[in-house]
Amino acid sequence: MKGAILKQLRSSKDIVSGEYLSSALGISRVSVWKHIHKLQELGYNILSTANGYQLLGSPGIPFPWEFGDREDSIHYFAELSSTMDTAKDLARKNCPDFTVVIAGRQTAGRGRLNRQWLSEEGGLYFTLVLSPDIPLSASFRINFLASLTLARMLRETYGIAADVKWPNDILVADRKLSGMLSELEGEADRVSFINIGMGINVNNDPAGAETAAISLKKILGREVSRIELLSRFLDEFEGRLQNLGLETVISEWKQYTVTLQRPVRIVTRQEVTEGLAIDVDDNGALVVELADGSTKKIIYGDCFHQ
Numbered sequence: 321m322k323g324a325i326l327k328q329l330r331s332s333k334d335i336v337s338g339e340y341l342s343s344a345l346g347i348s349r350v351s352v353w354k355h356i357h358k359l360q361e362l363g364y365n366i367l368s369t370a371n372g373y374q375l376l377g378s379p380g381i382p383f384p385w386e387f388g389d390r391e392d393s394i395h396y397f398a399e400l401s402s403t404m405d406t407a408k409d410l411a412r413k414n415c416p417d418f419t420v421v422i423a424g425r426q427t428a429g430r431g432r433l434n435r436q437w438l439s440e441e442g443g444l445y446f447t448l449v450l451s452p453d454i455p456l457s458a459s460f461r462i463n464f465l466a467s468l469t470l471a472r473m474l475r476e477t478y479g480i481a482a483d484v485k486w487p488n489d490i491l492v493a494d495r496k497l498s499g500m501l502s503e504l505e506g507e508a509d510r511v512s513f514i515n516i517g518m519g520i521n522v523n524n525d526p527a528g529a530e531t532a533a534i535s536l537k538k539i540l541g542r543e544v545s546r547i548e549l550l551s552r553f554l555d556e557f558e559g560r561l562q563n564l565g566l567e568t569v570i571s572e573w574k575q576y577t578v579t580l581q582r583p584v585r586i587v588t589r590q591e592v593t594e595g596l597a598i599d600v601d602d603n604g605a606l607v608v609e610l611a612d613g614s615t616k617k618i619i620y621g622d623c624f625h626q
């Protein structure tokens with residue numbers, strides 16, 4: 321109902337009467353008033369007069385009702401320890417495919433290899449629960465598709481020169497704009513769920529804690545709507561998953577990568593490898609040429625461009 325009330329208010333520049341809202345939405349005027357009051361408490365600047373209501377401003381918080389038809393599959397929390405944990409709980413309870421868990425901030429945001437992901441107010445932190453009907457061996461392609469989709473969307477929508485760094489970071493001018501973490505559970509050879517967690521520096525200032533990081537706000541010189549950004553990403557990602565296969569994902573991803581033909585240092589839980597990144601194979605592994613001319617494939621790790 322909050323979404324429907326906001327839609328009515330947004331479609332008018334003037335005051336909308338309580339009577340009109342009540343008949344348009346099929347609820348009592350008292351109920352209209354209660355919803356308006358709740359929206360005001362949540363940060364919506366709604367002028368309330370004897371003649372009706374006028375929306376003067378929105379808080380820009382990614383509340384579920386801001387996502388139209390997706391409302392029922394979006395869960396927003398002002399604060400979570402990590403969206404990965406909440407999403408895993410929901411996935412294990414068989415929540416619908418394409419459920420999204422968003423946090424305004426995270427107190428224990430996780431990065432790859434157990435690193436911390438600082439998650440201050442203003443950034444976009446979410447985990448998308450997917451249950452694709454694919455074999456486990458194809459699951460890595462979903463991760464590459466997510467980072468590829470985000471990079472493309474940032475280029476097309478915001479005109480930003482977004483690149484991908486193996487495995488799934490988004491860089492702009494070599495500074496990290498977004499990181500991705502995925503968690504998977506399967507049964508026999510099929511995927512039960514893949515949870516894709518993304519942290520995007522939108523209106524937060526990550527540079528204070530991490531000099532090699534950058535935000536969209538810093539790049540564009542203005543605040544960016546997290547609602548618009550996430551809506552577009554979800555639409556594009558879902559459209560791609562539904563309509564096109566995963567076969568070409570790696571070759572498409574390679575068009576946007578800045579990792580290949582560069583000296584790299586790859587850190588995994590077991591070891592550190594240095595060499596020249598020469599390819600990403602069909603399984604998403606990074607192929608590194610070592611000093612002695614031999615090659616080594618690395619499935620997962622943290623990659624540092626030298």
Ligand code: BTN
Nearest residue numbers: 402429430431432499500517519
């Ligand atoms: C990395 O680059 O190391 C991956 C960072 C992933 C961060 C996101 S924020 C949303 C989701 N919840 C988490 O705790 N982590 C991921």
